[in-house]
Amino acid sequence: MNADSNTSRDVYVPNPSCKKLSQYTWVGKVMGACFRGRECLVLALPSFIWKKISGEKVSWSVDYSTIDAAEVSVKQP
DSSP states (O other): OOGGGOOOTTSOOOOTTOOOHHHHHHHHHHHHHHHHTTOOOOOOOOHHHHHHHHTOOOOHHHHGGGTOHHHHHHTOO
16 A cells, blocks of 8 residues: 555544543533534544544554555554
């Protein structure tokens, strides 16, 4: 896979090593307030984050390659 095939270059990718869950809780509260208040919130997250939020199955080779295709191709068995 070509490294230029990354399609989600303009999205926010949360740091997986972040242990400050209060920061994620805060973003969740803002999302909930916007939803309840019918306000628009532009939140560009990669598809695998939305899949995790909605409970869908996430695949390393399919979903993560949109963020870092080079890393996915390195870790392929």
